Amino acid sequence: MKKFADVILPLPLHSCFTYSLPDEWADEVQTGCRVVVPFGRKKYYTAIVRNVHYYAPTEYEVKEVSALLDARPLLLPRQFKFWEWLSDYYLCTQGDVYKAALPSGLKLESETIVEYNPDFESDVRLPEKEQRILDMLSADPEQCVTKLEKETGIKNILSVIKSLLDKEAIFVKEELRRTYKPKTETRVRLTAAARNEHRLHIFFDELQRRAPKQLDLLMKYLELSGYLGGRDLKEVSKAELLRRTSATPAVFNGLVDRGVFEVYQQEIGRIDKALLKDIVPVNPLNEHQQRAYHSILESFQSKNVCLLHGVTASGKTEVYIHLIEETIRQGKQVLYLLPEIALTTQITERLQRVFGSRLGIYHSKFPDAERVEIWQKQLSEADYDIILGVRSSVFLPFRNLGLVIVDEEHENTYKQQDPAPRYHARNAAIVLASMYGAKTLLGTATPSVETWNNATSGKYGLVELKERYKEIQLPEIIPVDIKELHRKKMMNGPFSPLLLRYVREALEQKEQVILFQNRRGFAPMIECNTCGWVPKCKNCDVSLTYHKGLNQLTCHYCGYTYQLPRVCPACEGTDLRNRGFGTEKIEDDIKALFPDARVARMDLDTTRTRTAYEHIISDFQQGKTDILIGTQMVSKGLDFDHVSIVGILNADTMLNYPDFRAYERAFQLMAQVAGRAGRKNKRGRVILQTKSIDHPIIPQVIANDYEAMVGGQLAERQMFHYPPYYRLVYVYLKNRNETLLDLMAQTMAAKLRTVFGRRVLGPDKPPVARIQTLFIRKIVLKIETNAPMARARELLVQVQKEMVAEDRFKSLIVYYDVDPM
Ligand SMILES: Nc1ncnc2c1ncn2[C@@H]1O[C@H](COP(=O)(O)OP(=O)(O)OP(=O)(O)O)[C@@H](O)[C@H]1O
Numbered sequence: 041m042k043k044f045a046d047v048i049l050p051l052p053l054h055s056c057f058t059y060s061l062p063d064e065w066a067d068e069v070q071t072g073c074r075v076v077v078p079f080g081r082k083k084y085y086t087a088i089v090r091n092v093h094y095y096a097p098t099e100y101e102v103k104e105v106s107a108l109l110d111a112r113p114l115l116l117p118r119q120f121k122f123w124e125w126l127s128d129y130y131l132c133t134q135g136d137v138y139k140a141a142l143p144s145g146l147k148l149e150s151e152t153i154v155e156y157n158p159d160f161e162s163d164v165r166l167p168e169k170e171q172r173i174l175d176m177l178s179a180d181p182e183q184c185v186t187k188l189e190k191e192t193g194i195k196n197i198l199s200v201i202k203s204l205l206d207k208e209a210i211f212v213k214e215e216l217r218r219t220y221k222p223k224t225e226t227r228v229r230l231t232a233a234a235r236n237e238h239r240l241h242i243f244f245d246e247l248q249r250r251a252p253k254q255l256d257l258l259m260k261y262l263e264l265s266g267y268l269g270g271r272d273l274k275e276v277s278k279a280e281l282l283r284r285t286s287a288t289p290a291v292f293n294g295l296v297d298r299g300v301f302e303v304y305q306q307e308i309g310r311i312d313k314a315l316l317k318d319i320v321p322v323n324p325l326n327e328h329q330q331r332a333y334h335s336i337l338e339s340f341q342s343k344n345v346c347l348l349h350g351v352t353a354s355g356k357t358e359v360y361i362h363l364i365e366e367t368i369r370q371g372k373q374v375l376y377l378l379p380e381i382a383l384t385t386q387i388t389e390r391l392q393r394v395f396g397s398r399l400g401i402y403h404s405k406f407p408d409a410e411r412v413e414i415w416q417k418q419l420s421e422a423d424y425d426i427i428l429g430v431r432s433s434v435f436l437p438f439r440n441l442g443l444v445i446v447d448e449e450h451e452n453t454y455k456q457q458d459p460a461p462r463y464h465a466r467n468a469a470i471v472l473a474s475m476y477g478a479k480t481l482l483g484t485a486t487p488s489v490e491t492w493n494n495a496t497s498g499k500y501g502l503v504e505l506k507e508r509y510k511e512i513q514l515p516e517i518i519p520v521d522i523k524e525l526h527r528k529k530m531m532n533g534p535f536s537p538l539l540l541r542y543v544r545e546a547l548e549q550k551e552q553v554i555l556f557q558n559r560r561g562f563a564p565m566i567e568c569n570t571c572g573w574v575p576k577c578k579n580c581d582v583s584l585t586y587h588k589g590l591n592q593l594t595c596h597y598c599g600y601t602y603q604l605p606r607v608c609p610a611c612e613g614t615d616l617r618n619r620g621f622g623t624e625k626i627e628d629d630i631k632a633l634f635p636d637a638r639v640a641r642m643d644l645d646t647t648r649t650r651t652a653y654e655h656i657i658s659d660f661q662q663g664k665t666d667i668l669i670g671t672q673m674v675s676k677g678l679d680f681d682h683v684s685i686v687g688i689l690n691a692d693t694m695l696n697y698p699d700f701r702a703y704e705r706a707f708q709l710m711a712q713v714a715g716r717a718g719r720k721n722k723r724g725r726v727i728l729q730t731k732s733i734d735h736p737i738i739p740q741v742i743a744n745d746y747e748a749m750v751g752g753q754l755a756e757r758q759m760f761h762y763p764p765y766y767r768l769v770y771v772y773l774k775n776r777n778e779t780l781l782d783l784m785a786q787t788m789a790a791k792l793r794t795v796f797g798r799r800v801l802g803p804d805k806p807p808v809a810r811i812q813t814l815f816i817r818k819i820v821l822k823i824e825t826n827a828p829m830a831r832a833r834e835l836l837v838q839v840q841k842e843m844v845a846e847d848r849f850k851s852l853i854v855y856y857d858v859d860p861m
């Protein structure tokens with residue numbers, strides 16, 4: 041009987057598509073395998089088999105699957121369940137989830153650009169088709185799959201490409217250029233002659249008399265390889281051998297010349313670097329941490345989720361490490377989520393020291409080939425016990441997940457903004473964990489209002505850790521009224537005299553300083569001092585940011601760059617001025633004031649690559665830099681020993697942000713960045729510069745009074761119908777034609793009102809009402825948290841269908857942001 045497969049395509053389609061399977065290998069196709077399928081005119085995609093069956097579809101003509109890419113499933117059954125939940129809850133398609141979930145190397149399509157690996161050498165002859173593709177790529181090293189297909193005339197080219205990818209003869213092109221590190225190392229072994237016991241003894245005698253250093257080296261090799269124990273030989277790298285004996289390469293070469301040693305190249309897995317480091321035991325917990333640890337385990341007896349609310353530097357990470365150890369002791373896996381790549385560097389180090397090669401790291405700054413390798417490893421018997429990663433690691437396969445840790449759970453970077461799926465990784469992780477019967481621990485010094493509400497209402501467990509490790513006091517926070525200082529002309533650019541005094545003192549005492557400004561670039565704005573003209577992006581409804589290093593204006597929404605005009609295009613005036621200041625300007629100013637200080641800056645512009653993060657953080661950690669300037673990136677989770685002063689340059693940009701979460705976020709940011717000061721040794725100091733000295737949040741930050749902040753916020757949220765009492769869904773409408781869009785938005789809002797009544801607000805223009813030439817309108821839906829959400833989603837989708845069914849609204853683009861941040 042003819043077999044069929046329903047497949048998920050990497051496209052925003054609302055359902056699966058069905059293809060027929062060729063009889064020859066129909067039986068090899070399993071749920072979770074990838075197949076290549078034709079779609080539309082002449083396009084091919086990698087699709088994922090959702091299920092295999094015997095029902096021929098009747099509504100459309102069935103096409104045939106062109107190739108099978110996997111002998112074993114790439115996705116486990118629970119992952120499909122997770123994908124379904126995501127697409128349902130976040131109102132997007134499974135195709136959207138698929139695109140977000142898999143690394144590029146696993147989802148080839150016609151538009152994929154592949155590139156030639158110049159380091160590739162093959163020991164065997166490649167199949168003719170593969171060689172033909174390689175030849176074309178060596179002439180022109182970057183080409184799109186469609187073009188290769190056309191020019192080589194190879195049918196089913198995706199399977200050939202896949203085979204080349206598996207061999208690493210080619211790569212999927214990434215935006216980030218990888219610096220390709222060879223994966224081989226030089227190893228050493230005894231020559232066949234020396235492996236003869238008798239000969240070896242002759243060598244011993246000879247060396248003892250003539251070359252005692254060579255003998256030492258040989259003995260070390262025999263020890264390291266386990267040769268004398270008669271066990272299986274361990275491979276020994278040349279580098280390690282030399283390091284362990286501090287012998288010179290000349291001594292080593294002597295043994296090679298004598299015919300005792302021979303060297304060979306061995307491929308090493310890129311991701312097993314940790315193996316080489318020594319493992320140390322976990323730190324014992326102090327009394328407070330111990331108590332927290334036991335309370336967490338106790339809370340897991342009755343609840344699936346627990347919040348660990350511990351002040352900054354209380355040692356939450358140490359508590360996690362103990363929980364991880366306990367979980368893997370039970371033979372289960374751990375997923376450890378972090379909000380930001382910047383943080384992974386430090387935590388990786390801390391975890392690697394304890395867990396070595398049982399730890400896998402997964403994030404987007406890793407080369408795609410490495411991510412593919414980790415994915416495959418997770419499906420094997422040799423999977424990692426612990427995965428440390430940012431939000432996309434919730435998509436990895438786990439065979440036996442036991443614990444999820446969401447560190448800095450309050451961070452809004454857990455929420456994906458664009459494109460769909462616009463999921464919140466913390467919430468998704470809780471759902472993922474429950475599908476495995478696993479537990480979730482949320483940790484932070486400043487819980488999100490939602491989580492706090494869940495923890496105090498009894499839905500989650502709540503464990504508090506109020507003491508800093510070694511009982512060092514939380515930093516002293518000194519507010520400075522910069523409005524007053526500006527009036528008195530006492531400010532030195534963005535710095536108050538008090539801040540400068542403390543910075544100077546810290547530098548004199550060889551201590552370090554962090555300066556926090558929540559804005560990158562040089563100046564947030566350029567303005568014509570004559571007529572008030574401000575340069576704006578031609579695609580988006582925003583003013584441009586000036587980057588001095590590049591001498592360019594940049595749109596932070598679409599990335600478009602402009603030359604800085606010499607005269608104002610409106611009035612031809614030449615007095616163009618900077619308004620406000622970003623991190624780049626602060627760096628400039630501080631360097632001018634402290635020419636001898638070593639200054640580094642950490643923001644989106646200075647951390648485009650993985651190594652850039654590592655350098656900035658490790659330099660600061662090792663005291664190679666004195667002052668670190670940064671955006672919110674420096675605020676969270678970083679652990680430095682010698683920071684005595686933290687400067688918050690301008691609290692007002694955070695407070696004046698038009699959003700119901702502004703107050704909550706401002707508190708979190710300030711408390712977190714303050715928490716970087718005085719973590720070890722002695723109490724730190726924070727200079728909080730603000731123009732709104734009377735704002736009620738200022739005393740709350742100074743007293744680190746989280747509960748006062750959250751109490752006030754909860755009351756407000758309830759009164760004005762916001763989360764956690766109401767669920768928000770933003771409905772976005774986009775179109776190139778503004779007048780038409782307004783009509784669409786009015787019509788859709790009216791339809792929604794007939795269904796949802798007064799729960800519908802708008803349509804309105806969002807703060808940025810045009811992005812990449814598309815105009816945008818927003819409709820807000822506020823639904824009671826206890827209302828049936830599934831029904832609400834159905835109704836929403838139905839209204840959308842009615843809309844696009846109308847001919848005049850065909851060009852409407854609609855998407856949703858559920859639980860927007
Ligand atoms: N039990 C312990 N033994 C040894 N060192 C510890 C212990 N507890 C904490 N520390 C050290 O104290 C410092 C702060 O701890 P940690 O980074 O875990 O705090 P945290 O609560 O995660 O802070 P934050 O919320 O700011 O991220 C670290 O350098 C850590 O190594």
Ligand SMILES: [Zn+2]
Nearest residue numbers: 577580595598
């Ligand atoms: Zn733009």
